[in-house]
Amino acid sequence: xxxxxxxxQPRGNGRATAARWSPAVEDERALKALxxxxxxxxxxxxxxxxPESAATARRLTQVIVLRHWGLTPKMTEDAVLLVSxxxxxxxxxxxxxxxxxxxxxxxxxxxxxxxxPSRGLxxxxxxxxxxxxxxxxxxxxxxxxxxxxxxxxxxxxxWFEMRVADR
Numbered sequence: 669x670x671x672x673x674x675x676x677q678p679r680g681n682g683r684a685t686a687a688r689w690s691p692a693v694e695d696e697r698a699l700k701a702l703x704x705x706x707x708x709x710x711x712x713x714x715x716x717x718x719p720e721s722a723a724t725a726r727r728l729t730q731v732i733v734l735r736h737w738g739l740t741p742k743m744t745e746d747a748v749l750l751v752s753x754x755x756x757x758x759x760x761x762x763x764x765x766x767x768x769x770x771x772x773x774x775x776x777x778x779x780x781x782x783x784x785p786s787r788g789l790x791x792x793x794x795x796x797x798x799x800x801x802x803x804x805x806x807x808x809x810x811x812x813x814x815x816x817x818x819x820x821x822x823x824x825x826x827w828f829e830m831r832v833a834d835r
Contacts, residue, residue: 698731708732712768712783717759725755725769729780732771737778739832746811747780750828753804754782757826762786764823777813778830785823 701724706713708728715721729751734744751769758767768783792805808815812828 694727694730698727698735701727702731708769708771709736709773712770712781714766714768715755717762717764717767717784719756719759721759721767722752722755725751725782728769729771733778737773737832739778743778743830743832747778747830750808750811751780751782753807754780754826754828757790757804758782758784761790762788770825773832775834776831778832779827780829781825781827783820783823783825787819787824789817789819789824790826 705715705724705728709732713728715724726748729748730744733739733747734741739747755767755769758764762784764784764786768781770781770783772779772781790805792809805815808828811830813831815826815828818825818827
């Protein structure tokens with residue numbers, strides 16, 4: 669069953685069951701992602717434009733924001749959700765083969781960037797309670813302190829920033 673990361677193989681009844689989640693297992697996966705793909709605080713990390721890259725980006729965000737930067741679990745949760753939304757947009761809407769992930773911290777702020785080769789701009793749409801999709805940028809707008817898009821000669825960088833309390 670290729671592509672079913674975290675799933676156990678079917679047992680007697682032929683149904684797959686989800687592997688048990690635990691913080692220790694997720695920490696291990698996050699550290700493995702850092703080892704395999706590189707540190708997005710040191711240089712842009714290229715990721716393949718596939719849906720499963722959202723999980724990699726979430727894990728990298730978790731290990732950087734929570735462990736390396738020592739920020740709160742709530743801030744980590746929000747950053748993980750927002751990076752997942754930006755990656756999802758890059759995968760679904762740009763036609764790119766690869767996108768880049770970068771994370772920066774400066775006094776009072778964190779910034780997470782997703783770069784792709786498309787110059788098509790993301791669009792913040794009104795969201796209705798009954799909508800089943802299209803909430804990504806709405807969440808980015810509501811949960812981040814600032815967000816935007818920087819057009820590049822070949823593509824764009826979509827980013828969000830969150831205020832942090834420096835110790």
